[in-house]
Amino acid sequence: MTHPSPKLITGLQSPIEPVHTVHHCPTCERVLSVAEFIERFCTDCKTYTKPVAVKERVA
């Protein structure tokens, strides 16, 4: 049984983490859309929101 050799990361390159950042509304804990994040406005709460950045792992 053979395994594919993992790519070696050199010291010159920073490792690329398989994560991306999404923004949650801290009030209703819903993931905000890009427009909502830019406007800082939650359409569910119908008010100003302070987006919370959450890193999500990408498969």
Ligand SMILES: [Zn+2]
């Ligand atoms: Zn909300």
